[in-house]
Amino acid sequence: MAEEPAASDLLSLDDLEAVSGARTGRRHLLSVLVENKPGVLARIAGLFSRRGFNIETLAVGPTDDATVSRITLTVDGAAHPIDQVTKQLHKLVNVLKIRDLDPDETIARELALFKVSADDGRRAEIVGVADIFRGKVIDVSKRSVTVEITGTGEKIEAFEELVRPYGLVEMVRTGETAVTRGRLVT
Amino acid sequence: MRAVDAIVECLKAEGVDTVFGIPGGANLPTYDALYDGGVRHILCRHEQGAGHAAEGYAKASGRVGVALATSGPGATNLTTAIADAVMDSVPCVFITGQVRTDMLGTDGFQEADVTGITMPIVKHSSMIRDPRDIPREIHEAFHIARTGRPGPVLVDIPQDLSRADIDYEPNPALQLPGYQPKSEGNVKQIRLAAKALANARRPVIYAGGGVVSADAAAELTELCTSDRFPVTLTIMGLGAFPAPHEQWLGWLGMHGTRAANYAMDEADLICAIGARFDDRVTGKLSEFAPRAKFIHIDVDPAEISKNVPAHIPIVGDAKRILPKLVREYRALTADSSRLDAWWERIHGWQERYPLTYEDSEDEEIKPQYMIEAIHEVTGGEAILTSDVGQHQMWTAQYYPFSAPRRWINSGGLGTMGFGLPAALGAQVANPDATVVCVAGDGSLPMNIQELATCVMEDIPVKVFLMNNFYLGMVRQWQELFWERRYSAVDMGTSPDWVKLAEAFGATGLRATEKSTLLDTMRQALETPGPVVLDVHVSKEENVYPMIPAGAAARDMVG
Secondary structure, X not given: OOOOOOHHHOOOHHHOOOOOOOOOOOEEEEEEEEEOOOOHHHHHHHHHHHOOOOXXXXXXXXXXXXXXXXXXXXXXXXXXXXXXXXXXXXXXOOXXXXXXXXXXHEEEEEEEEEEEEOOHHHHHHHHHHHHHOXXXXXXXXXXXXXXXXXXXXXXXXXXXXXXXXXXXXEEEEOOOXXXXXXXXXX | OEHHHHHHHHHHHOOOOEEEEOOOHHHHHHHHXXXXXXXXXXXXXXXXXXXXXXXXXXXXXXXXXXXXXXXXHHHHHHHHHHHHHHHOOOOEEEEEXXXXXXXXXXXXXXXXXXXXXXXXXXXXXXXXXXXXXXXXXHHHHHHHHHOOOOOEEEEEEEHHHHOOEOOOOOOOOOOOOOOOOOOOOOHHHHHHHHHHHHHOOOEEEEEOXXXXXOOOHHHHHHHHOOOOOOEEEOOOOOOOOOOOOOOEEEEOOOOOOHHHHHHHHHOOEEEEEOOOOOHHHHOOHHHOOOOOEEEEEEOOHHHOOOOOOOOEEEEOOHHHHHHHHHHHHHHOOOOHHHHHHHHHHHHHHHHHOOOOOOOOOOOOOOHHHHHHHHHHHHOOOOEEEEOOOHHHHHHHHHOOOOOOOOEEOOOOOOOOOOHHHHHHHHHHHOOOOOEEEEEEOOOHHHHOOHHHHHHHOOOOOEEEEEEOOEOHHHHHHHXXXXXXXXXXXXXXXXXXXXXXXXXXXXXXXXXXXXXXXXHHHHHHHHOOOOEEEEEEOOOOOOOOOEXXXXXXXXXXXX
């Protein structure tokens, strides 16, 4: 062993840790602010498909600023390195800000519409289940009832499980949208 | 002012002296403005040629290259050049005509959704929807193309909007709130990198095309020579460190030198600068540089930890970062002798595995000899462009580049037919330079039409055709990995390249014997105007050494 350099400059290469690039193994909710311009959503969707990233859910809407839209999407951090996803997104010129939302600091909600087959005998049961989930009955016909449920993805999936035995005609989900808790801007 | 006249004003304001392109229905108004607008227009013979010419212009000069095309097929013909420019980070602005706004979406004549088609292969693009936006959008295109990690930007302009009258104010304010490339680099990280370098026993500096793009060759050389750091470059970076040099290991990767690849394999610290760990460099990723920690300096944060996890990431412009790194490193006064054992090991590889070939003993021209001959007759001072294939690899191996922007090739996309139009563009950017296109007989026909452009515009590029009558690189792979089943690689003897050159109005020459090659090459260089020199080389020579696809660097063959 040759002599080490001056003590103040000590640094063992062995102590250096690689900076991310790893998979986190959990689902990530990304809140992306974009310029409200034609083709921006296509650019984002195209980027995901080209890089082999899979979007699990996607919700798009206006914000309080008419020139800015918000895209909330969920990505599987087990299948993809999230920092690659966000860094590639940042390269799009129309992307203004990306926030990888911390699940503990975030309120996420999704809206789902369930059309369940129901004859007279079972309708009350279904409405009962909907009540437990604080759902709203928004349409009733002779052979069906349609329920609106708002909540986290897990809540919606729980409701789906319960009404499936009655005969689920259709289910429509919006994908999650989210804000951070507290006064801070998302 | 007509919007198209504003476009020409914007081009001039951006310092554009020359554009390449072809007119058509949808960009007729732009061409009317170019008629007496004061910007030189070079009429190419195919939009792909115009696109590569813009790339060659940009790569040789460091300025933004510009190509114009009409809607539909004109625009789709540009796509290969756009994809090429995004892969090699070439600053280019492509301006396409589009059908009138009332025709959009109707499958009108010569309508193609060019912003949609090119979305995955541009740095940015936009379609004009309001003619008043045209000046701003053009300036934004130039700004985005040349800053940060350079790349192609496309502006698509519907024909009716380009004819509109607008109020033109020079230098409109850019509106790019989401575009803020970083340039300075984090000071703490730079300090940490200096310490890591000072503590490394087996360091390698691995630099790429980003150093050339950043005009940071001098800064790179300063860093490398601030100690006796071994240096290797990617094929895109050749010239960024002056070869030959005692610290120069040769380039690395699939057909790089053993010394460079083995050094990467055994390194304890690799300092990557403007390079992106392409698969042609790493070989089998899981066995790449297994003992190394990585410093990664790049202007594009998405490159960091994309293929190889970085230990010390530094995001920014190499030209700004490298001088700071040198200062920090010098302040540590590291003991250079710690590298003695490492250099001993490297010298061992260099002596055992020099880049070499078996020359012929008769008149046969070996392809490697042909490249050495080009180096001799040009004094190593020419700008060389190349097509893609064996000749490209041999040029990179046997022509030492002592300065940046002298080696112009299609590294990322690997576009055959790149060489001639790129040479055309490089010559326009450097009228007094000797520009040689090292072409392959498979590649050259793919854009040979640009010889007409060279003749008409008096662009005196010299095409040195390495003619082995094969799609040589494919043949090599078939020989090595497909039991010599030569499927669809025989190019035959057509065309007669001398006659073809003459038919275009260029000069055609041929060399088939080693003893007259140098003289014929000199004759080609001394002949005014464009020249095609058809050099018949060994038919079945292979490029060695080689990392077989999917193998690790230490498993190089040949």
